[in-house]
Amino acid sequence: MKKRTFLKKLSAIGLSGFIPNKINNTNLEDLNHGKYYSENNFWKTVRSQYKLNSEFINLENGYYNIIPNPVMIKYKKLISKINYEGSYYMRNKLEIDESKITKNLAEFIDCNNEELIITRNTTESLDLVISGYPWKKNDEAIFADHDYGAMKDMFIQVSKRYGIKNKIISIPLHPKSDQEIVELYEKQINSKTKLIMVCHMINITGQILPVKKICKMAANYGVEVMVDGAHAVGQFNLSIRDLNCDYYGSSLHKWLAAPLGTGLLYIKKKNIPKIWPLFATSTKNLEKIKKLNHKGTHPVHSKLAILCAIEYQNWLGIKKKEKRLRFLKDYWINKIKGVKNVKINTPFDKLRACGIGNFGIKSIEPSKLADILLKDYKIYTVAIDEKGVKGCRVTPNLFTNTTELDRLVYAIKKIANF
Numbered sequence: 001m002k003k004r005t006f007l008k009k010l011s012a013i014g015l016s017g018f019i020p021n022k023i024n025n026t027n028l029e030d031l032n033h034g035k036y037y038s039e040n041n042f043w044k045t046v047r048s049q050y051k052l053n054s055e056f057i058n059l060e061n062g063y064y065n066i067i068p069n070p071v072m073i074k075y076k077k078l079i080s081k082i083n084y085e086g087s088y089y090m091r092n093k094l095e096i097d098e099s100k101i102t103k104n105l106a107e108f109i110d111c112n113n114e115e116l117i118i119t120r121n122t123t124e125s126l127d128l129v130i131s132g133y134p135w136k137k138n139d140e141a142i143f144a145d146h147d148y149g150a151m152k153d154m155f156i157q158v159s160k161r162y163g164i165k166n167k168i169i170s171i172p173l174h175p176k177s178d179q180e181i182v183e184l185y186e187k188q189i190n191s192k193t194k195l196i197m198v199c200h201m202i203n204i205t206g207q208i209l210p211v212k213k214i215c216k217m218a219a220n221y222g223v224e225v226m227v228d229g230a231h232a233v234g235q236f237n238l239s240i241r242d243l244n245c246d247y248y249g250s251s252l253h254k255w256l257a258a259p260l261g262t263g264l265l266y267i268k269k270k271n272i273p274k275i276w277p278l279f280a281t282s283t284k285n286l287e288k289i290k291k292l293n294h295k296g297t298h299p300v301h302s303k304l305a306i307l308c309a310i311e312y313q314n315w316l317g318i319k320k321k322e323k324r325l326r327f328l329k330d331y332w333i334n335k336i337k338g339v340k341n342v343k344i345n346t347p348f349d350k351l352r353a354c355g356i357g358n359f360g361i362k363s364i365e366p367s368k369l370a371d372i373l374l375k376d377y378k379i380y381t382v383a384i385d386e387k388g389v390k391g392c393r394v395t396p397n398l399f400t401n402t403t404e405l406d407r408l409v410y411a412i413k414k415i416a417n418f
């Protein structure tokens with residue numbers, strides 16, 4: 001593609017404003033195809049697009065991903081625009097913009113836009129499904145002890161409210177095969193089972209579960225599967241159509257690096273009519289997923305900025321991003337594998353993890369370990385001490401470089417050699 005045509009294409013989707021001066025000065029074709037523009041320089045450029053806190057090395061990007069400057073600039077403009085147009089915008093333009101964003105998001109995760117709504121986060125998305133499910137007394141649900149607390153709490157609440165039974169399985173830290181995991185869920189299924197909740201990526205260890213295979217197995221029993229994709233959308237390449245799950249929730253302020261308070265909920269068309277909304281809606285709309293989306297007035301500029309985040313991700317390329325995140329995780333993990341007193345809590349198989357990793361050090365409590373890393377080495381991680389996982393979660397981001405990871409490796413070796 002000629003440089004001018006390429007630039008035209010970028011500006012057609014509003015992306016030309018994203019390209020920082022540094023990139024504008026290089027040949028964009030080379031930037032994307034890497035003939036002269038090396039991989040290393042590409043990620044250096046990406047790093048330069050972030051405003052980083054120089055007081056510590058941020059290796060805790062799993063809670064939320066800070067927004068790169070090109071998206072931040074557009075986000076700030078959106079805040080001003082909404083404030084400028086006020087109620088006029090809300091009454092006349094919001095719905096049109098929202099449906100455009102939903103279409104783009106549906107394309108990004110490969111699903112039908114009539115099966116998708118924008119929510120505020122994964123908690124809202126999945127709790128809408130769990131609490132709105134038409135449970136009957138003695139129905140059963142299956143999930144794992146490694147699942148996220150908020151959703152487990154909602155299952156406990158509906159069990160008290162409707163008399164359903166929750167069955168909780170335990171996922172091994174280093175599974176031998178996909179089949180081993182699929183069977184863990186399958187063994188719990190009986191004629192009363194209605195819903196399985198599965199984490200696409202377990203947040204505390206970074207383990208990716210074989211969601212597609214679990215969905216296929218469950219469908220043979222007529223059991224529905226709800227996927228917690230909080231850490232999946234924007235971290236690795238995925239297709240909802242391919243997974244063929246019944247429900248999928250994600251937080252876009254995590255790996256899509258959209259503003260805080262943005263998420264999505266996918267529901268397979270055939271399941272939409274039976275889910276009760278949290279906030280009552282017009283009876284005309286009961287067959288449409290929009291019935292679940294009424295939440296009153298909220299910060300719409302955050303929602304609008306999802307489009308800017310998608311454009312930026314498309315500029316990066318999701319496969320390239322996935323490869324980079326996996327490279328960064330492997331980089332530090334491979335250097336501490338086999339080090340005395342160090343335990344790795346993340347699977348080693350390539351497709352069972354991506355950017356998130358977790359390690360522990362024998363005889364050091366996780367909270368102490370995280371403290372030492374921050375106080376003595378200026379490295380920010382998060383302590384994990386639950387469900388049999390003892391360690392620190394390390395979550396690099398696209399701005400992370402290998403010099404920072406070398407510092408982490410140095411710190412781990414020093415601490416482990418007590």
Ligand SMILES: Cc1ncc(COP(=O)(O)O)c(C=O)c1O
Nearest residue numbers: 121122123124148203228230251
């Ligand atoms: C696996 C998983 N599910 C759900 C959530 C909840 O995300 P949010 O707080 O954005 O709703 C998180 C948050 O870290 C998570 O890690």
